[in-house]
Amino acid sequence: MKIAPLPHIKAPLLTLGASAFVVAAYNHSFWKTFVSATGGAQLGNAPVYAGAFVALVLLFNAILTLLNFRFVIKPVLTVLFIAAAAASYFMNEYGVVIDATMVQNVVETDPKEAHELLSWKLLQTITLLGIVPSLIVWRLPLRFPPVRRDLLVKAGTVIVSLLAVTGLLLLLFKTLAPAVREHRELRLLLTPTNMFQAAHGYLKEQWAVPVVVAPLGTDARRGARWGAAAASGRRTVTIVVVGETARAMNFSLNGYARPTNPLLAQQKDLINFRNVSSCGTATAVSVPCLFSAFGRDDYTADKAASQEGLLDVLKRAGLDVVWRDNNSGCKGACDRVQYEDLSRPVPGDPLCNGEECYDERLLRDLPQRIHDAKNDLVIVLHQKGSHGPAYWKRYPAGFGKFGPVCRTNELEQCSRESIVAAYDNSILYTDYFLSKTIDLLRAAAADDGVDTAMLYFSDHGESLGEKNMYLHGAPYILSPAEQRTVPMMMWLSDSFSQRFKIDDRCMAARSTQEFSHDNIFHTVLGMLDINTAVYNPRLDIVHPCTSGNI
Ligand SMILES: [Zn+2]
Incomplete structure (x- = not known):
């Protein structure tokens, strides 16, 4: 045929x-x-x-x-x-x-x-x-x-x-x-x-060649500002809070019209940095980047994975480091320090529901832990924060102050206002969480004679319908400011600033300057006066405000 x-x-x-x-x-x-x-x-x-x-x-x-x-x-x-x-x-x-x-x-x-x-x-x-x-x-x-x-x-x-x-x-x-x-x-x-x-x-x-992790800051030592207090056994506790998906512009501390920061606004000595940009637009980029010694321009995932980071340097200087997680892990940033997963719900825990736990759980036993600690301590708290699209799941009912609220992952079924309202409630809960962290550190300073400090920043921002975009993860060069502009705050107990000779007024004056995740590695080393060749004072926000440098 x-x-x-x-x-x-x-x-x-x-x-x-x-x-x-x-x-x-x-x-x-x-x-x-x-x-x-x-x-x-x-x-x-x-x-x-x-x-x-x-x-x-x-x-x-x-x-x-x-x-x-x-x-x-x-x-x-x-x-x-x-x-x-x-x-x-x-x-x-x-x-x-x-x-x-x-x-x-x-x-x-x-x-x-x-x-x-x-x-x-x-x-x-x-x-x-x-x-x-x-x-x-x-x-x-x-x-x-x-x-x-x-x-x-x-x-x-x-x-x-x-x-x-x-x-x-x-x-x-x-x-x-x-x-x-x-x-x-x-x-x-x-x-x-x-x-x-x-x-x-x-x-x-x-x-793939097996990753060999190069040591970093092997010369790290505590500097002179640790002073006589260290010799007399006076301890320090520094809490670093890694936020999730919180964008700066929805914080009333940064001028947002809704009162999303009623508690932080009352916190004495809080320094709020208004102009901070993130390293990436996703957790998997920002978190390893900001804990590494690489700035945003030099950062790659491979480089960060093959070199130790900030937490290793702190350990080398003799501090104990703990990472507490209510998120999806630390993306390699905490590989060689003590890790506590607090994200798994435990039946009967009032801070958890069947699926997940609220961020306040990260504070569990902390006053006791701080009281009992023998050594200087750095505690990283990794929040679930404002992770979307289910913003309404991130806070307990009492924080549903703004509404009506979008209660579905299918954002197209919700008005933009109801999506933003749910998001703002999650920021209101973060306001409570951070404020409670500060209260706890202030109490430890008073009751246990510990010099305490807190540094908070978010990993990246979020789009909430601007330019018809939602969520985050846009390629950095194309990403809107909403995804890149993050909140950052520092709180130092009086005894901490006295000991490390940090001038409050000088710090307050710096709060409107432009900073980024690149500053975090060096600022943590600077505020704790850790001397090492990998520390760059020009990227340390605290450095110009320490005595002798003002
Ligand atoms: Zn994230």
Whole structure:
């Protein structure tokens, strides 16, 4: 039997058609999760589904366009179709996700195991969704324009596609951002990008050299300002509070119209820095960055992972260091110090519900711990703070002062006002938490004769609908000020400032100057008068305000 030849088609149409086919045919698990993540199948969501579909098709088309050359595109599509058919079969049939471990299983599997996975249904799927579309592609006679025009068309296609994708994402941001954040598995379900990510992750693991952590500040010693008090056994306790997703502009201390800081406003001797920017726009960047000796310009995750940080230097100077966490860990910043996870709910604890605990739990037993400590102590408290999108879950009912409040992760179902109200309540709770921390330190100074201090800063800010953006994590250079401008405060007990000869009025005068996370490493060393070659006095906020330097 002779099969009639198919008509010629223009090459760009092939990639567009193939992209639409890929998004539609291999992504059953992805769409199922996507629909439930955006509030379930309903007609009102149709524009979101259509927009996401078109954005994905355009994105894949931009990538395939770069490979759309004679003798290249057909083999590429064949491999893609067959691999994607197999991947989508295993995702649908076994509910597996395609990640680095999965690739490892495939690579290291023995023939007997592989045999057990083979089934008629797998063969059917690969035939129907892999081989048949490949055969159709091979039978298509393609027409490519002349070379120069071809390259122009390709460049134009890629640029226009990516612009359209960006536009669609911005338009759908309010729905997409919480869905993608709360359902990280979506990333692993989207075929074929999951396969490339998984292969990349697997190869990276195979070639990774074990991280050797270089020591830092091996020369760290306590300086002269520790003075006679140290010899007489007078101890210091410094609490460093690492905030979460708190943005400076929603603090009434920084001029916000709502009274979100009623307690901190009453705290005597509190120095509030109004103009501080973060190292990153996400916890995983900011936290390792600000505890490392690298400034934002020099920081990379690899560099920070292969060198000790601030807490190691403090330990070298002979201080005890404890990290207490109510968040998702310290991202390597506390690897070699004592770590206490207080985020797991304990039944019966009034500061916890079934899922999580409020930040006040970080203060559990602290007065006793401070009273009993034998050595100088630095305690890091890592808050859950204002982590979104479920802001309303971050504070106990008594702090629901602003309302009405958005009570769903699906931000598109809420008005902007109700999202901001929930966020502001979480700031109000942080106000209480910080104020209580200061009260506790003030009491320890009075009752136990300990010199106490607190430094608070947030890891990054948050978008709450400005420029139609929500949450955080935008690439730094494109990120809005809302995500980069963080609160920072310092409180020193009288005995602490006397001992370390820090002038309060000088510090108050510095509070309007511009600072960043780059200052934290050196400021903590400076306020505790730790001498080491890695300390840079120019980045120490306290340094110009210590006696002799004013
Ligand atoms: Zn964070």
